[in-house]
Amino acid sequence: MEEKKIPAHIAMVMDGNGRWASQRGFSRSIGHRKGTETVRGAMEFCIDNSVDYLTLFAFSTENWKRSAAEVDAIMSLLREFLYSQTPEMNENGIKIDFIGDTSRIPASSQRAMEYARETTKNNDKLKVNIACNYGGRADILYATKEIARRAARGLIDPETLTEEDISASLYTSDFPDPDLLIRTGAEKRISNFMLWQLAYCEIYFTDTLWPDMDKEKFAEALKWFSGRQRRYGGVK
Ligand code: FPP
Numbered sequence: 001m002e003e004k005k006i007p008a009h010i011a012m013v014m015d016g017n018g019r020w021a022s023q024r025g026f027s028r029s030i031g032h033r034k035g036t037e038t039v040r041g042a043m044e045f046c047i048d049n050s051v052d053y054l055t056l057f058a059f060s061t062e063n064w065k066r067s068a069a070e071v072d073a074i075m076s077l078l079r080e081f082l083y084s085q086t087p088e089m090n091e092n093g094i095k096i097d098f099i100g101d102t103s104r105i106p107a108s109s110q111r112a113m114e115y116a117r118e119t120t121k122n123n124d125k126l127k128v129n130i131a132c133n134y135g136g137r138a139d140i141l142y143a144t145k146e147i148a149r150r151a152a153r154g155l156i157d158p159e160t161l162t163e164e165d166i167s168a169s170l171y172t173s174d175f176p177d178p179d180l181l182i183r184t185g186a187e188k189r190i191s192n193f194m195l196w197q198l199a200y201c202e203i204y205f206t207d208t209l210w211p212d213m214d215k216e217k218f219a220e221a222l223k224w225f226s227g228r229q230r231r232y233g234g235v236k
Pocket of ligand 1: 015016019020032057063077078081130185
């Protein structure tokens with residue numbers, strides 16, 4: 001039997017909600033609402049396929065440039081999603097946490113985040129990080145500042161600093177690096193997502209818009225991953 005390789009950690013850039021809505025004459029926020037249904041589907045898919053970690057890029061440090069109405073819609077949807085889905089996610093053994101500078105997120109959404117985090121903190125079937133006001137460069141900057149502070153206090157020696165020390169100072173310290181990144185919505189870029197952590201990640205780009213990602217489409221990504229040979233800079 002052919003061995004099926006399963007990624008331990010899948011990261012997802014959920015792009016295409018706006019286009020999905022425009023194509024149907026709907027407002028962009030309708031696309032984001034539809035996108036939250038796909039978020040549920042993505043979690044179910046990960047559990048069904050024994051994926052241990054999932055990171056979802058919900059809101060970037062650059063997304064504040066969008067209209068206030070769209071930012072409000074995304075924040076409200078996140079809040080609504082967390083309040084309505086947390087009991088079921090908890091029953092399914094999902095642990096929810098957040099990465100990014102969440103201090104800038106509206107207080108009402110922060111309360112929903114705290115509720116989801118607290119309720120699900122003891123679960124370990126699928127660990128999910130939702131990236132909210134997250135940027136890869138901001139992540140590295142924040143870690144660098146923390147390391148510099150520790151060095152200034154004489155707690156670490158810059159000469160013996162390791163890559164593991166940097167990984168341990170990032171928002172993602174309790175997750176392994178992603179094995180597979182899925183980016184929907186036809187664009188082929190990283191968009192400032194987990195720049196350090198994606199160093200050896202396999203990247204799957206699909207034209208499918210995020211709201212159209214169903215289990216079959218996720219399965220195609222997994223099948224593609226299964227055929228990849230990961231060499232980490234070495235030779236086979
Ligand atoms: C990208 O599509 C999508 C976003 C910036 C927001 C994603 C947010 C959600 C799915 C809702 C809340 C999140 C969770 C985890 C419940 P886009 O607007 O850039 O689409 P476009 O490229 O077609 O304009």
